[in-house]
Amino acid sequence: VVRLENISKIYPLLSGDVLALNNISLSIKTGEFVAIIGPSGSGKSTLLNQLGCLDVPTSGDLKIGGKSITQMSDSELTHLRLIMIGFIFQKFNLLPLLSAYENVEYPYTLKYRKRDTSGRVTKLLDMVGINEDLAKHKPSELSGGQQQRVAIARSLVNNPKILLCDEPTGNLDSKTGVLVMNMLKKLNSKGKTLIIVTHDPGIAAQADRTITIRDGELVADVVNNQ
């Protein structure tokens, strides 16, 4: 469902161009669970941003559902980012002036043009262990792992088909990490495509397939033996 063709990404800095991704091609099927691993600075977050249509490549093409995103209208792209794709950022990117509850609700209000009266937001927060009291805190009034869990809940609120997770358990103790992974794997078993960037080999081992990035290049693409 997601295909990158010869994707390169250069960041032009005054001190010199940075080649963050170098000619990466890769194809991910609907419902697949893929782990992306590699050293710090190797290009994983940059790659995930490309897969999630959050960034434009310097060259190469991204196709979603067979259609190149350069061929999509603005409304198609909006639909993609707001409804098709759920993204969990490495640094969470929560809105500082909104409460945890409002942060999770925000993409819902963008999609439905109204507040959530179905209890969906409360349910998602509860699934990641954030109770109604904690949900009233602003992000700066939450622990690192609580902020991460709010970011996870937010990515799920519009029931996306493709979940892109940038180190989703990096700030969680093992027990909470297992809770989150079980939730993500359950969504994957229901047909959602799950792409996780991780530094945790234990998490990569749970994926169907592991992609290794080094210095902006795809160096391995291995189906995990079960």
Place this chain on the structure above:
Amino acid sequence: VVRLENISKIYPLLSGDVLALNNISLSIKTGEFVAIIGPSGSGKSTLLNQLGCLDVPTSGDLKIGGKSITQMSDSELTHLRLIMIGFIFQKFNLLPLLSAYENVEYPYTLKYRKRDTSGRVTKLLDMVGINEDLAKHKPSELSGGQQQRVAIARSLVNNPKILLCDEPTGNLDSKTGVLVMNMLKKLNSKGKTLIIVTHDPGIAAQADRTITIRDGELVADVVNNQ
């Protein structure tokens, strides 16, 4: 060298007071390597902020080198925070408008009132794998793990006696994580007190002693059998 006596911390929120730390007493000797573990939201970062004099308790006392911080003058407190104590934050807290190099140099310039001509900043960045080109990037132009390593280098620039690290390897691949831990353990072997909050049991296992926090309370304090 660091002693907490009956420390409690309450965050007063409109939605209700949060008891983040509940009557914690603990004593850490000079040169000890202590790991602090516990579930997400249990109070580890809040505890570390108390130990690092970055926050005032609601009740209880903190003594450093036998002297209560309530008895210290402003200049003594400044000396403590700028020179005695090095802090690595869970969310890095890098200054967004400065380059990585300038971020590491900043506490040095506060201490010596001049820029670093000794090459110390370059050497520290090199030790965490950040070369001279990467050092020119601003934090937003670095990967998550590169930002974490800049925060680590910064905490060491004034050669502190006490190192407080809030999940210092959370965004690093295993190889880079080992590099960082070896560096921290080497500093500990030279007499620096090392206190690490971690979710990684492998890191806790390397400490002399493991303290467990749950719901704001000290529930275990165990010397590791070597």
